[in-house]
Amino acid sequence: MVSSVTDTTIPAAAAGISDIDAARLTLRGVSKRYSADPTVAAAVESIDLDIEPGEFVTLLGPSGCGKTSTLRMIAGFETLTEGAINLDGVDISATPPNRRPMSMVFQSYALFPHLSVRDNVSYGLKLKKISASRIAEDVDGILAIMNLSGLADRAPHQLSGGQQQRVALARALVMRPKVLLFDEPLSNLDAKLRVQMRHEIRLLQRRLGITSIFVTHDQDEAMTMSDRIVVMSKGRIEQVGAPSEVYRRPASMFVADFIGRANFLDAEVEAIHGDGTATAAVLGDSLRVPAHPDVVVGDTAQLLVRPESVHLSTGAAEKSERATGDVGRVLNTVFYGSTVEYEIETDSGNLIASVSDPVAADVLDLQSVAHVRVESDRAWLLPDRE
């Protein structure tokens, strides 16, 4: 029932919307304090961020990490305690929110309940004193793109959640914003719809090339939609990078644990090599693994192994510089359908192993013996700190 946005159905009007100059957004030393008391932690602490034109950047983190405050400062709903925000080189830190060429899509959609879909979408345009015919053209165009044309005269409460979402998006897009802001817009949708909307939003954004900033606490959303992810915690940026980078080479244990699932093995750093690898003693063996630049010889470090990189076999694994292993017992089995997850109890701690495309016969029984194997090029050595 819910139709999607397709590449081929974008009429001429979209050309009008897509001729936006993609904007570059820069944050320098941006901080936000809600309390003058220096002992109280800042909500946002000294953020530096460069967002490229046309980029889709996600601010990701647990609640309280400062992502929403940052977004609201960019939008102009919060003032900056320190720092500056530049749009295409112009300092907009003091510009009131209604003067910034940005549009926001809200978590609750915030559709005006007393206005029809059409009136909702044309609201911002009417404020700009554009001719009525231009407005009608633009509105019809965006409604067509979002496949809402038949619903133009409905009231918001007559729409489904997904439809309301798209109206909110249409309303934001029709303004030809230089920056598109998303404040956890998918949180209120059910799982299937959420996945679908992710796809649609990303498709649209790529097509139109608008610089977009997306806030979420859902790492799947961040991973599937973003050009780059900004992982935040306690008001600070932990890491900025492409999804693959953030996933494979997390900058800290926090990031490692927040994105995807992580197994950490204690490791003693024995040597550092110049090519970005290090040798560490793990599970009784010396392994040569990719390493974070901050790893120091002689320190205890943590070896990150993702569950999909923990291999199981019934027999003991061979040991080399490129792999190591341990033996343990299966504590728990969780069947996801496309994968099976095992929790294996070993002497070095409990490991989660994820096996994809399991063949029924190969599913291990509880309490059965399992041999786990870790390969060095799938691991990542991190300093032992949060």
Place this chain on the structure above:
Amino acid sequence: MALTLDPTSTPTQALTPAPRRRTRGTRRDPSVMIIVAIIVVVLVLLLGLPMSKLVMAAFSAEGIAVFTGMFTNPANLRVVGNTMLLGLLVGVCGTLVGFLFAFAQVRLKFRGKRLLHLLALVPVVAPPFAVATATITLFGRSGVITSSLLGINTDVYGLGGLVFVLTLSFSPVAYMNLKGMLENLDPSLDEAASDLGASKARIFFTVTLPMLAPGIAGSFLLLFVEGIADLANPLVLGGDYTVLSTRAYIAVTGEFNVQAGAAYSILLIVPALLVFLVQRYWTGKKQVTSVTGKPSGRAELITAPTLRIPVLVLVSAWVAVTITVYATVVAGGFLKVPGVNNEFTLDHFRFVLAGIGSKAMLDTTVMALIAAPTAGVLGMLIAWLVVRKLGRFAGVLDFVGMLGLAVPGTVLGIGYAVAFLVPTEIFGVQILPPLAGGAAAFGGGLAIVMVFITRSLPPGQRAGVAALAQINPAIDEASTSLGASGATTFRKVTLPLIHSAFATGITLATARAMTTLSPIVFLTTPGIKIMTSQILAEVDAGRFGNAFAYCALLVTIVLAIIGLINLLLRKVVFRGLLRH
């Protein structure tokens, strides 16, 4: 779970969970600052100036004599005690009656709910003295009911009669308050309790009542204040039971001692203010409406006879009494000497509609028509500023706006008389001419309109605050994000969403303005006649027939205006908005 937003739902339905946005550090919008400035000036004029002049008068030599006399003069102490007792009883009885009605309306199953609702609200449009005078006619020593019908000898003057009359007059306030709260209770709480094994009675006492506690307390406090502030009824029905308001009135009109009157008035303000502060603190702490969002479904209506019958009987009895009283008001205008000589006559209506009567009707109506919409708009603006725009100062502004209600009418009247019968000067420079009294501009009508506005502002403000508090602030932000200034957002988004609260505000404002008496007595002018003070004159002279005729006409006019305003709002101002 998709969110749906129903624009025409009554303000009592929560729309979405409203996360508390931290307002400190949010930008100051210039258009908002201008509005704030205007409102501050208006409030200073309406309330600040008269009150400060009043306080100065109260703390003059004569006034201080009253204060010191408070503790030495047993008569004064008794007056204070009387006042507190009256307030207490009115608070309790009024809340009880209001609760019964609200409970019946929301929870019990019976036919005629709409009728009950209307009947419960009838006293809102009642003029002062109407109920008191009718009560004397019906239940007095030679009352139609007590003496002629039942043959009992009752003394309706004094505390008993006052409590009865004030309960009758003010229970609608408690009713509306509690009805709204009961409707907002999340039935899933009841269901959860029931699921855990609680009986209906237990649920009521351990879940429902505690959730209603802020509403019950709020109603009690509100009625307490209304009870001690009233002047009209104690004047007519008080007998020897003197309360602070009548004491102040006597001081001014009997002893020619305005300063003493001011001092007694200050004594009245103190409990009223305390009550308001406590109420604000209390309602600020507790959240009664369910935090998780729109309540799912409605509570099942009770059909059990053990509950239905007693409650409905009580409610019907009260309704019967109310109808009798108001029927007497309407009928009384047609009787030669109501209660004594029940010959039919049109003389009273002739008296009222000719000469002074018609001028009074015209003057009062015109001024109410000016005042009510102004009060409605002001109330909405203040509510908007309080809920949305102002952080720290929201509380102060909210409080000042409500002063029009907290400050007893007599007090306000004396304050206005002291402040505006003469020109207003700052450091010897005249900034305002006299606004009240015969020598003033517009024949002194300006001060009267101002008083009307001051008295009618609070109900609209409260309705506005309640309505706004339930709208997700994200909607305002969406409008801002699309390029609208603060004022534009208010006009195009906020106002339409609260239009029913707006209509309620104006309706209440009209009713209040046209039935207000206590402040008016001090501001009458040759050029302008006010219906309520005409009624007072007639009651004073013992011409109850004329008084009833006036009351009947007053009620008719008020209802007509309310109908007109509602029509206007729906058809003209908010035309073009979606109806659902």
Place this chain on the structure above:
Amino acid sequence: MRSHVMTTAAALGATALVLAGCSSSSSSDSGGGGGSLTVLCTVQEDQCQQVMDTFSAEAGITARYVRMSAGEAVARMNASKANPEFDVVYGGGADNHVASAEYGLLEPYVSPNADVIPDEFKDPDGLWTGIYWGMFGFCANTDVLEQIGADVPESWSDLLDPVFDGNVAMAHPATSGTAYQAMWSQVELNDGDQDAALEYLGDLHSNILQYTKSGSGPGQMAGRGEIAVGLVFAHDCVKFINEGFTNLQTVYPEEGATFEVGAVSLIKDAAHPDAAKQFIDWALTPVAQEIGVATGNFQVPTNPDAEVTDDMVDRGDVAVLTYDIAEAGAARDELTKRFDAEIAPQPKE
């Protein structure tokens, strides 16, 4: 939508302003163009109306008025002392005028027409001149008397009879000049002994149902059959009888009672002093004083040439206590305070 709101608001606002302007100036449009006058009127509303209309027609001056009780009038004048709203105060017991004079609110004016007015009805310095006078008395409800098995009380001492327990009412002396008359009557009857007067009132206290706020309240209560006897001005009682309270009877106490003199005074710093003087002159004429009867008020005119009807008290028939109005006015504050402190709070047996 915006334009609709604006035009509607503008239309409403304009209409309202026009109406307001009209209503406040309507009275100044009527009548001749010979000037205007603002009167503070304390007699009954309809009498005020007719007085103003008649005067306006005769004198060609537009007279407007505000009606309030005599006590309120004094307070009102006092409040706007610096910038008087009114030119003349018409009606109300002389003690109020005395009080006003003491507050410096009045200006002496001896009208040429005051010559015919007897001395006891005017202030020697011309601060106030009497336009009517009325006797204090009892207003008894014959039905209630029958009910309680009492005879019509003929004297002050009759009133103390326990049969009237809870069946008498009088106004509160502090609020009402009427009740103060009762008080002062007692003082006069006791040759100026204020203590004795208060003692009488103390004895009467147990028979009193309540002290009403308004002067005519006791009359109404008697009329409605709530009490047997109300202590009011006789002319109020007559007025009630004529209004339809047919079971009332006016009684003049044997021992005698005081009388009140209703007066007219010129207000100090009045805006229209000439018109005011003209009004005062007119108010003292028989024509002006006969308006009272026409509107159902039965005080006796002070001008000997004015018509006296049967409903009015006949001086020869009753015992009138003469007294010094100035002295009564001066003692009022003190006496009412004592009443408040010593008598009013006492429990009623």
